Amino acid sequence: MDKQIKYFFILFLILYFLTTSPAIASESITTVDLTLPYKALYITSCDFNGNGKKSIVAADENNITVFQQNNNFSFKSYTIRSKDKIVALNSCKIRETNEEIIVCRSVDKLFYYSPNLVGKINEPTYINLPKDTPKFIEKQKNIKNYSFVLDLNNDALGDIAIPCENGFLVLFQTESLVFKPFFILISDSSRDTYLNIQSWPKIGENAQKIDRGLFFFPATNIRQEYWFQDYNKDGLLDIISITGNSSSYQLGVYLQKHNHEFQPPKYIKIPLVNYESNSFASLLLLDLDNDGYLDIVETNIEYPLKGNSSFLPVLVIKTFFANSLFEFNNLPSNAFKSVFIPWLNNITDLDYDNNYEIIVSPSPLKLGAKESLIKFATNREITFNFGYYHIDKSKKRYIQYSAFDKDFSITLPNFADMENFKQLIRFENITGGKFSDIILLKNSSLIELTTLKKLKNSLVIDKCVKIYLPCPAFEIQIIDIDSDGKKEFLVLDQSGRRLYTIHL
Amino acid sequence: MRSKYFIIILIFFLTILLSPSQVNAAPTETQEMNIDLNNDGLLDKIIVLPNNIQFYRYDKKREFSLVHEFKYDKTRFSSFNQYNVINQLSETIYGQDVSSAFALENQPNYTRYNVANSIFSKNKFIIADVNGDNLLDFVMIKEPNIETSGYYQHLIYYQGTNVTFPDKPSKILEERRSSWITGYYYDINNDGFPEKIEIRYKHRGALLSDTKCIINIYFADSTKNRYRDVPDVRIYSSGVFYAESNFIDINKDGFPDILIVDMPKKPKSIEEAITKMLDKDTEVVLKFYLYKKDAKNYPAAPSFIKKINVNFLQDLSISLNNDFNYDGYKDLLVTQPNHSEKYLFDPEKGQFKETNYK
Numbered sequence: 001m002d003k004q005i006k007y008f009f010i011l012f013l014i015l016y017f018l019t020t021s022p023a024i025a026s027e028s029i030t031t032v033d034l035t036l037p038y039k040a041l042y043i044t045s046c047d048f049n050g051n052g053k054k055s056i057v058a059a060d061e062n063n064i065t066v067f068q069q070n071n072n073f074s075f076k077s078y079t080i081r082s083k084d085k086i087v088a089l090n091s092c093k094i095r096e097t098n099e100e101i102i103v104c105r106s107v108d109k110l111f112y113y114s115p116n117l118v119g120k121i122n123e124p125t126y127i128n129l130p131k132d133t134p135k136f137i138e139k140q141k142n143i144k145n146y147s148f149v150l151d152l153n154n155d156a157l158g159d160i161a162i163p164c165e166n167g168f169l170v171l172f173q174t175e176s177l178v179f180k181p182f183f184i185l186i187s188d189s190s191r192d193t194y195l196n197i198q199s200w201p202k203i204g205e206n207a208q209k210i211d212r213g214l215f216f217f218p219a220t221n222i223r224q225e226y227w228f229q230d231y232n233k234d235g236l237l238d239i240i241s242i243t244g245n246s247s248s249y250q251l252g253v254y255l256q257k258h259n260h261e262f263q264p265p266k267y268i269k270i271p272l273v274n275y276e277s278n279s280f281a282s283l284l285l286l287d288l289d290n291d292g293y294l295d296i297v298e299t300n301i302e303y304p305l306k307g308n309s310s311f312l313p314v315l316v317i318k319t320f321f322a323n324s325l326f327e328f329n330n331l332p333s334n335a336f337k338s339v340f341i342p343w344l345n346n347i348t349d350l351d352y353d354n355n356y357e358i359i360v361s362p363s364p365l366k367l368g369a370k371e372s373l374i375k376f377a378t379n380r381e382i383t384f385n386f387g388y389y390h391i392d393k394s395k396k397r398y399i400q401y402s403a404f405d406k407d408f409s410i411t412l413p414n415f416a417d418m419e420n421f422k423q424l425i426r427f428e429n430i431t432g433g434k435f436s437d438i439i440l441l442k443n444s445s446l447i448e449l450t451t452l453k454k455l456k457n458s459l460v461i462d463k464c465v466k467i468y469l470p471c472p473a474f475e476i477q478i479i480d481i482d483s484d485g486k487k488e489f490l491v492l493d494q495s496g497r498r499l500y501t502i503h504l
Numbered sequence: 505m506r507s508k509y510f511i512i513i514l515i516f517f518l519t520i521l522l523s524p525s526q527v528n529a530a531p532t533e534t535q536e537m538n539i540d541l542n543n544d545g546l547l548d549k550i551i552v553l554p555n556n557i558q559f560y561r562y563d564k565k566r567e568f569s570l571v572h573e574f575k576y577d578k579t580r581f582s583s584f585n586q587y588n589v590i591n592q593l594s595e596t597i598y599g600q601d602v603s604s605a606f607a608l609e610n611q612p613n614y615t616r617y618n619v620a621n622s623i624f625s626k627n628k629f630i631i632a633d634v635n636g637d638n639l640l641d642f643v644m645i646k647e648p649n650i651e652t653s654g655y656y657q658h659l660i661y662y663q664g665t666n667v668t669f670p671d672k673p674s675k676i677l678e679e680r681r682s683s684w685i686t687g688y689y690y691d692i693n694n695d696g697f698p699e700k701i702e703i704r705y706k707h708r709g710a711l712l713s714d715t716k717c718i719i720n721i722y723f724a725d726s727t728k729n730r731y732r733d734v735p736d737v738r739i740y741s742s743g744v745f746y747a748e749s750n751f752i753d754i755n756k757d758g759f760p761d762i763l764i765v766d767m768p769k770k771p772k773s774i775e776e777a778i779t780k781m782l783d784k785d786t787e788v789v790l791k792f793y794l795y796k797k798d799a800k801n802y803p804a805a806p807s808f809i810k811k812i813n814v815n816f817l818q819d820l821s822i823s824l825n826n827d828f829n830y831d832g833y834k835d836l837l838v839t840q841p842n843h844s845e846k847y848l849f850d851p852e853k854g855q856f857k858e859t860n861y862k
Contacts, residue, residue, distance in 0.1 A: 146586040163584040203751040213632030222621040
């Protein structure tokens with residue numbers, strides 16, 4: 001009973017703390033409207049000719065539509081039908097000249113589309129898979145598209161990685177459009193077997209007792225969690241797995257060799273306390289101090305009313321520096337608390353100097369501030385601000401704090417819109433300047449773009465513009481569609497049938 | 505004397521170690537449960553193996569002997585998720601799958617693969633006294649087969665003498681909408697067979713919202729080996745049904761009673777809702793529906809109500825499975841952190857006393 005009340009309360013508050021406000025200036029933008037004959041599930045961009053003018057490619061499970069880019073922000077479209085059900089669609093670089101193709105994954109096949117003599121895609125070419133290829137694992141239903149093309153060996157050609165039972169099927173593109181398959185066994189897993197016992201019946205006087213009635217069903221859960229990352233900074237992507245429980249966890253590092261093979265795992269035990277697979281924690285490996293070794297950033301969530309005075313969830317970020325390639329400090333060098341802002345990357349390199357900054361935001365609403373909570377709920381507006389910690393590399397500690405001289409305000413649009421509500425704040429360089437920009441999706445139809453500049457040794461706000469979207473957005477991608485160094489917004493509307501490109 | 509205490513302590517720890525509630529913790533392929541199957545005061549043993557369930561009888565010679573074995577099938581589901589660490593934190597906070605409006609970036613450092621392999625038994629199982637003979641029976645529940653019947657099948661194996669079970673089910677009960685596992689089932693009228701209880705809501709929400717609760721009770725139709733299609737009892741109420749404090753015999757008449765928890769004065773504005781949530785004393789009404797033995801039914805309106813005050817920001821539990829004064833009647837316990845209130849049942853007035861002790 002208590003959980004329901006509390007979760008309603010927390011959800012109510014969280015949902016209320018998110019969206020729009022008046023902004024400062026309006027940006028001159030060009031918008032291009034593209035219509036699809038079906039509801040798009042997957043969107044990507046593809047530079048078929050390698051000339052920097054990227055086509056936009058949208059697809060559902062059976063159709064692929066290409067919006068071919070011409071001059072002056074115009075696009076010409078055509079649609080082809082796929083006889084294989086498409087479950088993911090990526091672009092893949094096939095030459096150092098940036099030429100790309102479209103690669104599709106079906107349930108058990110891989111195939112690609114490359115342009116013909118007149119520059120259009122038509123028939124698929126199937127990638128040969130070995131007969132003993134393990135079964136591809138299905139993606140979870142809630143993910144739309146996913147990335148399966150990445151440059152594993154830093155040769156500027158796209159390679160393919162597909163999760164299979166007990167590991168990865170990787171296809172190295174050894175030369176243009178020649179894919180060589182390898183299977184990488186990943187043995188690390190967390191395994192739990194349960195009887196799932198509960199009392200029966202579920203109600204009545206004996207409901208809490210199982211000595212006179214119980215139900216059960218045996219189940220075994222095997223979990224694996226892993227990712228690609230260049231662990232030893234040799235330019236090759238390695239595989240890192242993580243297994244653990246509430247008291248300790250272990251990293252398994254599979255270093256990539258130069259012959260498309262991976263070394264057996266090197267295991268590192270990390271005796272930290274707060275990580276649990278599938279838990280609320282997240283763990284990142286980043287070279288915070290730029291000494292060539294990846295350090296650990298551990299992030300946990302403290303829920304409202306659970307040991308903190310904020311009405312909003314609080315992030316607790318801890319940094320553990322590496323002493324050598326496979327050895328980390330057991331104690332954190334820094335611990336930061338920040339109010340949780342959805343989709344905010346709290347660890348980012350704002351000024352591209354190869355040092356990560358830690359972004360923190362003080363809590364705008366504290367427990368007990370009933371009047372401010374009511375005022376906020378009535379006006380539907382909340383204001384918060386950010387600051388960042390910069391590292392002192394010689395001391396291996398984050399000590400220098402700078403706050404941005406700007407308040408970011410968020411207002412909830414409508415009670416009825418809450419269910420589809422999607423909020424975003426992101427640091428990404430889209431204007432082609434020297435520093436990250438701050439992109440705030442204030443509501444589904446309005447983006448606030450804030451640029452930064454350097455004043456002495458600190459980053460400060462340069463200017464702020466608002467960008468009205470032509471429709472409530474369902475999905476937004478940020479891509480440099482014309483390769484001019486500035487990025488464009490690619491917006492899919494909520495019907496999934498209209499795409500807009502927004503050129504700043 | 506000391507050795508006597510030592511043996512008592514040893515027995516105490518062994519009892520804890522061997523109790524059924526502990527078995528869920530052991531993550532091994534073979535798992536055990538200890539439970540008194542034949543009500544002889546001795547704990548028998550059930551061993552769950554990857555493909556079968558073995559029943560062992562414990563006799564007075566302190567020996568376990570295998571008496572029956574049930575086979576079951578397993579099924580496997582595999583799926584992977586690819587997510588950005590930043591997005592995952594956001595989704596965790598929301599408690600639901602709310603994708604970011606911005607597409608997932610393909611940044612290897614931030615992108616994770618999470619692979620889940622789950623191996624489930626195709627069937628689910630109940631060990632309980634179904635026919636009221638004080639011997640625990642075995643029930644195997646099969647999921648609906650849409651191509652054939654579309655019904656859950658409950659294969660009931662009644663226990664015979666000396667912990668024996670028949671090879672074929674003693675009875676098969678079919679049910680379309682919920683199984684004994686997924687729904688609420690309870691032997692309300694003490695006829696030796698559980699009734700089906702369906703809880704439905706209109707405008708479902710927390711206590712703050714205008715929630716209407718509909719309780720439908722179905723008796724088994726012995727001629728069809730199914731529950732009846734139309735409910736035999738239907739109760740409309742405003743408020744929320746909490747399973748853990750329901751179908752408990754409060755007034756010692758041998759039949760279970762119903763409790764619905766409600767907040768009578770709903771907030772009409774955001775300000776009022778926040779004020780109510782933050783107020784330390786919010787009035788909550790407990791509505792009790794006492795079973796009417798003669799009518800074999802529950803009343804349409806509450807038999808009596810009890811008003812309590814709670815702090816919404818703190819955990820709250822309402823318990824009825826108490827008898828503080830040992831009079832056989834159930835007493836009410838309302839618990840919040842560092843605070844609890846007890847209300848004794850007054851059999852003369854047929855409701856809880858107004859005064860409480862803490």
